[in-house]
Amino acid sequence: MLNSLTLPAPAKLNLFLHILGRRDNGYHDLQTLFQFLDYADELSFSLRQDGVIKLHDNVAGVAHDDNLIVKAAKALQAHSHTSLGADITLSKRLPMGGGIGGGSSNAATTLLGLNALWQTRCDEDQLAALGLALGADVPVFVRGHAAFAEGVGERLSPVTLAEPWFVVAVPQVHVSTKEIFCDERLTRNTPAITLAAAQTLGGHNDCQPVVEQRYEEVRNALMQLDKFASAKLTGTGACCFASFASQAEADKVSRLLQPDLHTFVAKGSNVSMLHRTLQTLHQK
Template sequence: MTTLTLPAPAKLNLFLHITGQRSDGYHELQTLFQFIDVCDQLSFTLTDDDQIALTPAIAGVAFESNLIVKAARLLEPYKSATSGVSIQLKKVLPMGGGIGGGSSDAATTLLALNQLWQCQLPLDKLAELGKTLGADVPIFVFGHAAYAEGIGEKLTQTTPETPYYVLLKPNCEVPTVQIFTDKYLTRDTPAIRISHALKLDGHNDCLEVVRRLYPEVDDAFIWLSQFGEAKLTGTGACLFMACSSKEEAERVKAAVPEKWQTWVCHGCNTSPAHDALNQWIAAQH
Protein backbone atom coordinates (compact mmCIF):
# COMPACT_ATOMS: atom_id res chain seq x y z
CA MET A 1 0.00 0.00 0.00
CA THR A 2 1.06 3.60 -0.58
CA THR A 3 2.70 5.32 2.39
CA LEU A 4 3.67 8.97 2.68
CA THR A 5 5.77 10.12 5.65
CA LEU A 6 6.05 13.83 6.36
CA PRO A 7 7.40 16.01 9.19
CA ALA A 8 5.19 18.46 11.09
CA PRO A 9 7.54 21.28 12.11
CA ALA A 10 7.28 23.59 15.11
CA LYS A 11 7.01 27.35 14.69
CA LEU A 12 8.37 30.29 16.63
CA ASN A 13 6.71 33.67 17.04
CA LEU A 14 9.72 35.94 16.64
CA PHE A 15 7.53 38.64 18.19
CA LEU A 16 3.82 38.86 19.13
CA HIS A 17 1.95 42.15 19.55
CA ILE A 18 -1.70 42.31 20.55
CA THR A 19 -3.12 45.45 18.99
CA GLY A 20 -6.80 45.12 19.92
CA GLN A 21 -9.74 42.89 20.76
CA ARG A 22 -12.75 42.36 18.51
CA SER A 23 -16.37 42.22 19.59
CA ASP A 24 -16.38 38.41 19.07
CA GLY A 25 -13.60 38.04 21.67
CA TYR A 26 -10.81 37.27 19.19
CA HIS A 27 -7.65 39.34 19.49
CA GLU A 28 -6.14 41.43 16.72
CA LEU A 29 -2.42 40.75 16.55
CA GLN A 30 0.78 41.21 14.63
CA THR A 31 3.37 38.45 14.64
CA LEU A 32 6.26 37.01 12.66
CA PHE A 33 6.17 33.23 12.15
CA GLN A 34 9.23 31.15 11.37
CA PHE A 35 9.54 27.35 11.25
CA ILE A 36 12.23 25.36 13.02
CA ASP A 37 13.60 21.91 12.20
CA VAL A 38 12.21 20.24 15.33
CA CYS A 39 9.27 18.18 14.09
CA ASP A 40 6.66 15.57 14.81
CA GLN A 41 6.53 12.85 12.14
CA LEU A 42 3.37 11.46 10.57
CA SER A 43 3.12 8.40 8.30
CA PHE A 44 -0.02 8.00 6.20
CA THR A 45 -0.79 4.56 4.72
CA LEU A 46 -3.79 4.06 2.45
CA THR A 47 -6.11 1.21 3.50
CA ASP A 48 -8.75 -0.89 1.72
CA ASP A 49 -11.58 0.22 4.00
CA ASP A 50 -12.92 3.77 4.34
CA GLN A 51 -11.84 4.18 7.97
CA ILE A 52 -9.51 6.71 9.56
CA ALA A 53 -7.15 5.15 12.12
CA LEU A 54 -4.56 6.91 14.28
CA THR A 55 -1.87 5.34 16.47
CA PRO A 56 -0.83 5.81 19.14
CA ALA A 57 -3.67 7.53 20.93
CA ILE A 58 -2.68 10.75 22.74
CA ALA A 59 -3.37 10.59 26.47
CA GLY A 60 -6.23 12.85 27.46
CA VAL A 61 -7.30 13.58 23.86
CA ALA A 62 -10.41 11.78 22.57
CA PHE A 63 -10.05 10.26 19.07
CA GLU A 64 -12.56 12.56 17.36
CA SER A 65 -11.16 15.60 19.23
CA ASN A 66 -7.64 15.01 17.89
CA LEU A 67 -6.78 17.71 15.31
CA ILE A 68 -5.21 15.06 13.05
CA VAL A 69 -8.51 13.17 12.88
CA LYS A 70 -10.48 16.40 12.49
CA ALA A 71 -8.26 17.42 9.57
CA ALA A 72 -8.78 14.05 7.88
CA ARG A 73 -12.55 14.33 8.37
CA LEU A 74 -12.53 17.76 6.70
CA LEU A 75 -11.06 16.22 3.53
CA GLU A 76 -13.37 13.18 3.33
CA PRO A 77 -16.02 14.98 1.22
CA TYR A 78 -13.39 15.92 -1.39
CA LYS A 79 -11.61 12.60 -1.87
CA SER A 80 -11.52 10.87 -5.26
CA ALA A 81 -9.89 7.74 -3.85
CA THR A 82 -12.12 5.18 -2.09
CA SER A 83 -9.45 4.27 0.44
CA GLY A 84 -9.23 5.00 4.13
CA VAL A 85 -6.02 5.85 5.93
CA SER A 86 -3.95 4.55 8.82
CA ILE A 87 -1.92 7.35 10.42
CA GLN A 88 1.09 6.77 12.66
CA LEU A 89 2.24 9.69 14.78
CA LYS A 90 5.72 10.05 16.22
CA LYS A 91 5.23 12.84 18.76
CA VAL A 92 8.26 15.02 19.51
CA LEU A 93 6.78 18.50 20.00
CA PRO A 94 5.50 19.16 23.53
CA MET A 95 1.87 20.13 24.05
CA GLY A 96 1.11 23.50 25.62
CA GLY A 97 4.45 24.87 24.46
CA GLY A 98 3.37 27.66 22.12
CA ILE A 99 5.20 26.08 19.19
CA GLY A 100 2.11 24.98 17.26
CA GLY A 101 2.48 21.19 17.44
CA GLY A 102 -1.22 20.36 17.15
CA SER A 103 -1.79 22.91 14.38
CA SER A 104 1.25 21.63 12.48
CA ASP A 105 0.06 18.01 12.76
CA ALA A 106 -3.33 19.09 11.36
CA ALA A 107 -1.72 20.99 8.47
CA THR A 108 0.59 18.08 7.58
CA THR A 109 -2.49 15.82 7.55
CA LEU A 110 -4.29 18.17 5.14
CA LEU A 111 -1.24 18.36 2.84
CA ALA A 112 -0.67 14.58 2.85
CA LEU A 113 -4.26 13.45 2.38
CA ASN A 114 -4.89 16.07 -0.30
CA GLN A 115 -2.28 14.11 -2.29
CA LEU A 116 -3.10 10.53 -1.25
CA TRP A 117 -6.88 10.93 -1.60
CA GLN A 118 -6.47 12.93 -4.83
CA CYS A 119 -8.60 15.79 -3.51
CA GLN A 120 -6.73 18.26 -5.76
CA LEU A 121 -7.57 21.22 -3.53
CA PRO A 122 -5.39 24.35 -3.85
CA LEU A 123 -3.46 25.59 -0.80
CA ASP A 124 -5.94 28.47 -0.36
CA LYS A 125 -8.78 25.99 0.12
CA LEU A 126 -6.74 23.77 2.45
CA ALA A 127 -5.87 26.83 4.54
CA GLU A 128 -9.53 27.89 4.66
CA LEU A 129 -10.48 24.41 5.94
CA GLY A 130 -7.53 24.44 8.35
CA LYS A 131 -8.54 27.79 9.85
CA THR A 132 -11.65 26.10 11.29
CA LEU A 133 -9.29 23.91 13.36
CA GLY A 134 -7.11 26.73 14.70
CA ALA A 135 -5.79 30.17 13.82
CA ASP A 136 -2.23 28.85 13.33
CA VAL A 137 -3.10 26.05 10.89
CA PRO A 138 -2.96 28.21 7.71
CA ILE A 139 0.65 29.27 8.31
CA PHE A 140 1.66 25.58 8.30
CA VAL A 141 -0.51 24.87 5.23
CA PHE A 142 1.11 27.66 3.21
CA GLY A 143 4.52 26.61 4.48
CA HIS A 144 6.48 29.84 4.33
CA ALA A 145 7.71 32.19 7.05
CA ALA A 146 5.22 35.03 7.25
CA TYR A 147 4.20 38.26 8.88
CA ALA A 148 0.66 37.79 10.19
CA GLU A 149 -2.06 40.30 11.05
CA GLY A 150 -5.77 40.18 11.89
CA ILE A 151 -6.37 37.14 14.10
CA GLY A 152 -3.34 35.59 12.39
CA GLU A 153 -5.03 34.86 9.07
CA LYS A 154 -3.66 37.78 6.97
CA LEU A 155 -0.27 36.46 5.88
CA THR A 156 2.56 38.17 4.02
CA GLN A 157 5.51 35.96 3.05
CA THR A 158 8.79 37.09 4.58
CA THR A 159 12.38 35.87 4.76
CA PRO A 160 13.77 36.69 8.21
CA GLU A 161 17.28 35.55 9.07
CA THR A 162 17.61 31.85 9.89
CA PRO A 163 19.87 31.53 12.94
CA TYR A 164 20.39 28.58 15.19
CA TYR A 165 18.19 28.71 18.27
CA VAL A 166 18.17 27.19 21.71
CA LEU A 167 14.59 26.11 22.46
CA LEU A 168 13.73 25.45 26.09
CA LYS A 169 10.55 23.88 27.52
CA PRO A 170 9.86 24.48 31.24
CA ASN A 171 7.93 21.76 33.10
CA CYS A 172 4.47 23.18 32.54
CA GLU A 173 1.82 23.55 29.87
CA VAL A 174 0.29 26.96 29.24
CA PRO A 175 -3.31 26.95 27.92
CA THR A 176 -3.68 29.67 25.27
CA VAL A 177 -7.20 30.55 26.44
CA GLN A 178 -5.97 31.32 29.96
CA ILE A 179 -3.46 33.87 28.69
CA PHE A 180 -5.77 35.54 26.18
CA THR A 181 -8.49 35.96 28.81
CA ASP A 182 -6.20 37.32 31.55
CA LYS A 183 -7.31 40.79 32.59
CA TYR A 184 -3.71 42.04 32.79
CA LEU A 185 -2.87 41.14 29.17
CA THR A 186 -1.78 44.16 27.10
CA ARG A 187 -4.31 44.59 24.28
CA ASP A 188 -3.39 48.02 22.88
CA THR A 189 0.15 47.76 21.53
CA PRO A 190 0.49 50.25 18.64
CA ALA A 191 0.59 48.57 15.23
CA ILE A 192 3.98 48.50 13.48
CA ARG A 193 4.95 48.24 9.83
CA ILE A 194 6.36 45.07 8.33
CA SER A 195 9.76 46.76 7.85
CA HIS A 196 10.00 47.21 11.63
CA ALA A 197 8.86 43.65 12.20
CA LEU A 198 11.68 42.30 10.04
CA LYS A 199 14.21 44.23 12.11
CA LEU A 200 12.77 42.27 15.07
CA ASP A 201 11.97 45.44 16.95
CA GLY A 202 9.07 43.62 18.61
CA HIS A 203 8.40 41.82 21.87
CA ASN A 204 5.81 39.30 23.08
CA ASP A 205 2.82 40.88 24.86
CA CYS A 206 2.05 37.53 26.55
CA LEU A 207 5.41 37.28 28.31
CA GLU A 208 4.66 39.20 31.51
CA VAL A 209 1.31 37.45 32.03
CA VAL A 210 2.88 34.00 31.54
CA ARG A 211 5.80 34.83 33.88
CA ARG A 212 3.36 35.95 36.57
CA LEU A 213 1.12 32.88 36.29
CA TYR A 214 3.87 30.29 35.76
CA PRO A 215 6.90 30.62 38.09
CA GLU A 216 8.60 27.80 36.17
CA VAL A 217 8.55 29.92 32.98
CA ASP A 218 9.79 32.91 34.97
CA ASP A 219 12.72 30.86 36.34
CA ALA A 220 13.62 29.58 32.88
CA PHE A 221 13.35 33.06 31.36
CA ILE A 222 15.72 34.52 33.98
CA TRP A 223 18.13 31.59 33.48
CA LEU A 224 18.18 31.85 29.66
CA SER A 225 18.50 35.66 29.75
CA GLN A 226 22.04 35.40 31.17
CA PHE A 227 23.16 34.11 27.74
CA GLY A 228 21.35 36.60 25.48
CA GLU A 229 17.87 37.81 24.54
CA ALA A 230 15.39 35.20 25.78
CA LYS A 231 11.97 35.27 24.12
CA LEU A 232 8.62 33.54 24.63
CA THR A 233 6.95 31.92 21.63
CA GLY A 234 3.17 32.23 21.28
CA THR A 235 1.53 32.04 24.69
CA GLY A 236 4.35 29.77 25.94
CA ALA A 237 5.54 27.74 27.73
CA CYS A 238 8.54 27.44 25.38
CA LEU A 239 11.32 30.02 25.41
CA PHE A 240 13.96 30.50 22.74
CA MET A 241 17.11 32.45 22.05
CA ALA A 242 18.84 33.14 18.73
CA CYS A 243 22.55 32.28 18.69
CA SER A 244 25.42 33.43 16.49
CA SER A 245 26.40 29.84 15.61
CA LYS A 246 25.42 26.22 16.12
CA GLU A 247 28.40 25.87 18.47
CA GLU A 248 27.12 28.69 20.68
CA ALA A 249 23.67 27.09 20.77
CA GLU A 250 25.22 23.73 21.75
CA ARG A 251 27.18 25.40 24.54
CA VAL A 252 24.04 26.98 26.01
CA LYS A 253 22.11 23.70 25.66
CA ALA A 254 24.89 21.86 27.53
CA ALA A 255 24.41 24.23 30.49
CA VAL A 256 20.59 23.90 30.67
CA PRO A 257 19.42 22.34 33.96
CA GLU A 258 18.24 18.74 33.46
CA LYS A 259 14.72 19.54 34.67
CA TRP A 260 13.95 21.36 31.38
CA GLN A 261 13.60 19.89 27.90
CA THR A 262 15.88 21.57 25.40
CA TRP A 263 16.74 21.47 21.69
CA VAL A 264 19.21 23.10 19.35
CA CYS A 265 17.32 23.95 16.18
CA HIS A 266 17.66 25.91 12.98
CA GLY A 267 15.25 28.56 11.66
CA CYS A 268 13.60 27.60 8.34
CA ASN A 269 11.73 29.98 6.04
CA THR A 270 10.16 27.13 4.07
CA SER A 271 8.40 24.36 5.96
CA PRO A 272 10.19 21.00 6.18
CA ALA A 273 6.75 19.44 5.51
CA HIS A 274 6.54 21.17 2.12
CA ASP A 275 10.13 20.27 1.27
CA ALA A 276 9.47 16.59 2.00
CA LEU A 277 6.12 16.60 0.16
CA ASN A 278 7.67 18.15 -2.96
CA GLN A 279 10.40 15.49 -2.94
CA TRP A 280 7.75 12.75 -2.65
CA ILE A 281 5.67 14.20 -5.50
CA ALA A 282 8.77 14.45 -7.72
CA ALA A 283 9.62 10.79 -6.97
CA GLN A 284 6.12 9.70 -8.07
CA HIS A 285 6.65 11.09 -11.59
Protein backbone atom coordinates in the same frame (compact mmCIF):
# COMPACT_ATOMS: atom_id res chain seq x y z
CA MET B 1 -1.22 5.93 -6.51
CA LEU B 2 0.73 6.14 -3.27
CA ASN B 3 -0.24 3.64 -0.58
CA SER B 4 1.67 5.26 2.27
CA LEU B 5 3.48 8.46 3.15
CA THR B 6 5.59 9.71 6.06
CA LEU B 7 6.00 13.45 6.64
CA PRO B 8 7.36 15.84 9.27
CA ALA B 9 5.14 18.25 11.23
CA PRO B 10 7.63 20.98 12.11
CA ALA B 11 7.71 23.38 15.04
CA LYS B 12 7.37 27.14 14.68
CA LEU B 13 8.40 30.12 16.74
CA ASN B 14 6.55 33.38 17.17
CA LEU B 15 9.50 35.77 17.03
CA PHE B 16 7.15 38.34 18.52
CA LEU B 17 3.43 38.50 19.31
CA HIS B 18 1.59 41.81 19.59
CA ILE B 19 -2.05 41.92 20.73
CA LEU B 20 -3.74 44.93 19.13
CA GLY B 21 -7.25 44.54 20.48
CA ARG B 22 -10.14 42.21 21.24
CA ARG B 23 -13.09 41.71 18.90
CA ASP B 24 -16.72 41.51 20.00
CA ASN B 25 -16.68 37.74 19.34
CA GLY B 26 -13.83 37.25 21.80
CA TYR B 27 -11.09 36.73 19.20
CA HIS B 28 -8.03 38.96 19.28
CA ASP B 29 -6.45 41.07 16.55
CA LEU B 30 -2.74 40.40 16.54
CA GLN B 31 0.49 40.78 14.64
CA THR B 32 3.17 38.13 14.79
CA LEU B 33 6.23 36.90 12.92
CA PHE B 34 6.38 33.16 12.26
CA GLN B 35 9.53 31.18 11.51
CA PHE B 36 9.87 27.40 11.31
CA LEU B 37 12.32 25.14 13.09
CA ASP B 38 14.04 22.05 11.72
CA TYR B 39 12.55 20.04 14.58
CA ALA B 40 9.35 18.08 14.13
CA ASP B 41 6.79 15.48 14.98
CA GLU B 42 6.43 12.74 12.35
CA LEU B 43 3.19 11.50 10.83
CA SER B 44 2.73 8.35 8.76
CA PHE B 45 -0.35 7.79 6.60
CA SER B 46 -1.49 4.50 5.07
CA LEU B 47 -4.34 4.30 2.58
CA ARG B 48 -7.64 2.65 3.51
CA GLN B 49 -10.38 1.86 1.03
CA ASP B 50 -13.23 1.79 3.57
CA GLY B 51 -13.32 5.50 4.43
CA VAL B 52 -12.30 4.98 8.07
CA ILE B 53 -9.98 7.54 9.69
CA LYS B 54 -7.99 5.83 12.44
CA LEU B 55 -5.30 7.54 14.52
CA HIS B 56 -3.34 4.77 16.22
CA ASP B 57 -1.50 6.91 18.79
CA ASN B 58 -3.52 8.29 21.68
CA VAL B 59 -2.55 11.71 23.01
CA ALA B 60 -3.08 11.92 26.76
CA GLY B 61 -6.23 13.82 27.64
CA VAL B 62 -7.43 14.12 24.02
CA ALA B 63 -10.25 11.92 22.72
CA HIS B 64 -9.65 10.30 19.32
CA ASP B 65 -12.23 12.37 17.45
CA ASP B 66 -11.15 15.60 19.18
CA ASN B 67 -7.56 15.30 17.96
CA LEU B 68 -6.75 17.92 15.32
CA ILE B 69 -5.21 15.20 13.15
CA VAL B 70 -8.53 13.36 12.96
CA LYS B 71 -10.48 16.60 12.55
CA ALA B 72 -8.22 17.66 9.67
CA ALA B 73 -8.56 14.28 7.95
CA LYS B 74 -12.35 14.36 8.24
CA ALA B 75 -12.52 17.97 7.04
CA LEU B 76 -10.56 17.10 3.88
CA GLN B 77 -12.61 13.93 3.42
CA ALA B 78 -15.88 15.90 3.56
CA HIS B 79 -14.59 18.73 1.35
CA SER B 80 -13.26 16.41 -1.35
CA HIS B 81 -16.08 13.82 -1.15
CA THR B 82 -13.51 11.04 -1.25
CA SER B 83 -14.49 7.52 -0.21
CA LEU B 84 -10.94 6.79 0.97
CA GLY B 85 -9.70 6.67 4.55
CA ALA B 86 -6.37 6.38 6.32
CA ASP B 87 -4.49 4.73 9.14
CA ILE B 88 -2.38 7.41 10.84
CA THR B 89 0.49 7.04 13.28
CA LEU B 90 2.13 9.89 15.17
CA SER B 91 5.66 10.03 16.53
CA LYS B 92 5.49 12.89 19.03
CA ARG B 93 8.41 15.22 19.80
CA LEU B 94 6.77 18.64 20.11
CA PRO B 95 5.38 19.38 23.57
CA MET B 96 1.68 20.07 24.02
CA GLY B 97 0.92 23.56 25.27
CA GLY B 98 4.44 24.63 24.36
CA GLY B 99 3.56 27.40 21.93
CA ILE B 100 5.55 25.83 19.09
CA GLY B 101 2.55 24.71 17.10
CA GLY B 102 2.37 20.96 17.68
CA GLY B 103 -1.35 20.44 17.16
CA SER B 104 -1.66 23.02 14.38
CA SER B 105 1.37 21.60 12.59
CA ASN B 106 -0.04 18.06 12.88
CA ALA B 107 -3.30 19.28 11.33
CA ALA B 108 -1.51 20.98 8.42
CA THR B 109 0.66 17.94 7.73
CA THR B 110 -2.49 15.80 7.72
CA LEU B 111 -4.19 18.10 5.21
CA LEU B 112 -1.18 18.17 2.88
CA GLY B 113 -0.30 14.51 3.34
CA LEU B 114 -3.80 13.16 2.71
CA ASN B 115 -4.30 15.59 -0.17
CA ALA B 116 -1.34 13.83 -1.80
CA LEU B 117 -2.28 10.30 -0.68
CA TRP B 118 -5.95 10.58 -1.69
CA GLN B 119 -5.13 12.64 -4.81
CA THR B 120 -7.88 15.09 -3.93
CA ARG B 121 -6.18 17.90 -5.91
CA CYS B 122 -7.05 20.66 -3.46
CA ASP B 123 -4.89 23.74 -3.90
CA GLU B 124 -3.04 25.56 -1.13
CA ASP B 125 -5.78 28.17 -0.70
CA GLN B 126 -8.43 25.51 -0.19
CA LEU B 127 -6.27 23.63 2.30
CA ALA B 128 -5.46 26.85 4.17
CA ALA B 129 -9.19 27.63 4.43
CA LEU B 130 -9.87 24.16 5.81
CA GLY B 131 -6.99 24.68 8.23
CA LEU B 132 -8.26 28.04 9.47
CA ALA B 133 -11.50 26.39 10.58
CA LEU B 134 -9.36 24.11 12.79
CA GLY B 135 -7.13 26.81 14.29
CA ALA B 136 -5.64 30.22 13.55
CA ASP B 137 -2.07 28.86 13.28
CA VAL B 138 -2.86 26.04 10.83
CA PRO B 139 -2.70 28.15 7.61
CA VAL B 140 0.93 29.19 8.13
CA PHE B 141 1.92 25.52 8.36
CA VAL B 142 -0.15 24.73 5.25
CA ARG B 143 1.62 27.46 3.29
CA GLY B 144 5.01 26.54 4.72
CA HIS B 145 6.85 29.86 4.52
CA ALA B 146 8.00 32.25 7.25
CA ALA B 147 5.40 34.98 7.45
CA PHE B 148 4.17 38.17 9.03
CA ALA B 149 0.65 37.42 10.26
CA GLU B 150 -2.21 39.80 11.00
CA GLY B 151 -5.91 39.57 11.84
CA VAL B 152 -6.39 36.53 14.06
CA GLY B 153 -3.27 35.15 12.42
CA GLU B 154 -4.84 34.22 9.09
CA ARG B 155 -3.59 37.13 6.94
CA LEU B 156 -0.10 36.05 5.95
CA SER B 157 2.66 37.96 4.15
CA PRO B 158 5.68 35.76 3.30
CA VAL B 159 9.00 37.11 4.59
CA THR B 160 12.65 36.16 4.25
CA LEU B 161 14.47 36.25 7.57
CA ALA B 162 17.91 35.36 8.84
CA GLU B 163 18.03 31.67 9.75
CA PRO B 164 19.93 31.47 13.05
CA TRP B 165 20.25 28.56 15.44
CA PHE B 166 17.89 28.55 18.39
CA VAL B 167 18.06 27.12 21.88
CA VAL B 168 14.50 26.27 22.87
CA ALA B 169 13.78 25.66 26.55
CA VAL B 170 10.80 23.44 27.36
CA PRO B 171 9.49 23.98 30.91
CA GLN B 172 7.45 20.98 31.99
CA VAL B 173 4.11 22.77 32.13
CA HIS B 174 1.12 22.93 29.79
CA VAL B 175 0.00 26.50 29.10
CA SER B 176 -3.62 26.96 27.99
CA THR B 177 -3.97 29.47 25.16
CA LYS B 178 -7.58 30.09 26.14
CA GLU B 179 -6.62 30.90 29.73
CA ILE B 180 -3.93 33.36 28.67
CA PHE B 181 -6.21 35.20 26.25
CA CYS B 182 -8.94 35.38 28.89
CA ASP B 183 -6.61 36.77 31.57
CA GLU B 184 -7.56 40.35 32.39
CA ARG B 185 -3.89 41.22 32.91
CA LEU B 186 -3.19 40.68 29.20
CA THR B 187 -2.55 44.00 27.45
CA ARG B 188 -4.56 44.40 24.26
CA ASN B 189 -3.53 47.81 22.97
CA THR B 190 -0.15 47.46 21.26
CA PRO B 191 -0.06 49.81 18.22
CA ALA B 192 0.04 48.15 14.81
CA ILE B 193 3.37 48.10 13.00
CA THR B 194 4.28 47.75 9.34
CA LEU B 195 5.78 44.68 7.70
CA ALA B 196 9.04 46.58 7.20
CA ALA B 197 9.20 47.48 10.89
CA ALA B 198 8.41 43.89 11.85
CA GLN B 199 11.39 42.64 9.82
CA THR B 200 13.89 45.27 10.95
CA LEU B 201 12.86 46.22 14.48
CA GLY B 202 11.20 43.03 15.72
CA GLY B 203 8.94 43.26 18.73
CA HIS B 204 7.88 41.71 22.01
CA ASN B 205 5.39 39.11 23.22
CA ASP B 206 2.37 40.63 24.97
CA CYS B 207 1.51 37.24 26.44
CA GLN B 208 4.88 36.80 28.14
CA PRO B 209 4.23 38.84 31.32
CA VAL B 210 0.97 36.98 31.94
CA VAL B 211 2.54 33.54 31.38
CA GLU B 212 5.47 34.46 33.64
CA GLN B 213 3.08 35.49 36.41
CA ARG B 214 1.03 32.30 36.09
CA TYR B 215 3.90 29.82 35.67
CA GLU B 216 7.04 30.01 37.79
CA GLU B 217 8.69 27.34 35.63
CA VAL B 218 8.45 29.57 32.56
CA ARG B 219 9.78 32.59 34.45
CA ASN B 220 12.78 30.58 35.64
CA ALA B 221 13.50 29.26 32.13
CA LEU B 222 13.45 32.79 30.69
CA MET B 223 15.81 34.00 33.42
CA GLN B 224 18.27 31.19 32.67
CA LEU B 225 18.28 31.77 28.91
CA ASP B 226 18.46 35.53 29.31
CA LYS B 227 21.92 35.20 30.86
CA PHE B 228 23.27 34.27 27.41
CA ALA B 229 21.04 36.10 24.91
CA SER B 230 17.73 37.92 24.73
CA ALA B 231 15.12 35.31 25.67
CA LYS B 232 11.48 35.37 24.61
CA LEU B 233 8.34 33.31 24.98
CA THR B 234 6.91 31.80 21.80
CA GLY B 235 3.18 32.21 21.26
CA THR B 236 1.13 31.65 24.38
CA GLY B 237 2.96 28.48 25.30
CA ALA B 238 5.58 27.41 27.77
CA CYS B 239 8.56 27.25 25.42
CA CYS B 240 11.18 30.01 25.47
CA PHE B 241 13.89 30.67 22.94
CA ALA B 242 17.06 32.60 22.22
CA SER B 243 18.95 32.84 18.92
CA PHE B 244 22.62 32.24 18.18
CA ALA B 245 24.85 32.64 15.15
CA SER B 246 26.10 29.05 15.05
CA GLN B 247 25.14 25.55 16.09
CA ALA B 248 28.30 25.31 18.20
CA GLU B 249 27.32 28.40 20.20
CA ALA B 250 23.75 27.17 20.65
CA ASP B 251 24.95 23.72 21.74
CA LYS B 252 27.33 25.31 24.26
CA VAL B 253 24.58 27.41 25.84
CA SER B 254 22.23 24.44 25.94
CA ARG B 255 24.82 22.50 27.94
CA LEU B 256 25.30 25.41 30.38
CA LEU B 257 21.64 25.58 31.38
CA GLN B 258 20.49 23.76 34.49
CA PRO B 259 20.16 20.03 33.81
CA ASP B 260 16.54 19.87 34.98
CA LEU B 261 15.50 22.30 32.23
CA HIS B 262 14.75 20.35 29.07
CA THR B 263 16.07 22.00 25.90
CA PHE B 264 16.64 21.32 22.24
CA VAL B 265 18.72 23.05 19.58
CA ALA B 266 17.29 23.62 16.11
CA LYS B 267 17.96 25.74 13.04
CA GLY B 268 15.49 28.40 11.98
CA SER B 269 14.09 27.91 8.49
CA ASN B 270 12.08 30.13 6.17
CA VAL B 271 10.71 27.09 4.31
CA SER B 272 9.27 24.35 6.49
CA MET B 273 10.64 20.81 6.63
CA LEU B 274 7.22 19.61 5.49
CA HIS B 275 7.32 21.58 2.25
CA ARG B 276 10.93 20.66 1.55
CA THR B 277 10.00 16.97 2.00
CA LEU B 278 6.94 17.28 -0.25
CA GLN B 279 9.03 19.02 -2.92
CA THR B 280 11.55 16.16 -2.83
CA LEU B 281 8.71 13.61 -3.21
CA HIS B 282 7.25 15.49 -6.17
CA GLN B 283 10.65 15.45 -7.90
CA LYS B 284 10.90 11.65 -7.70
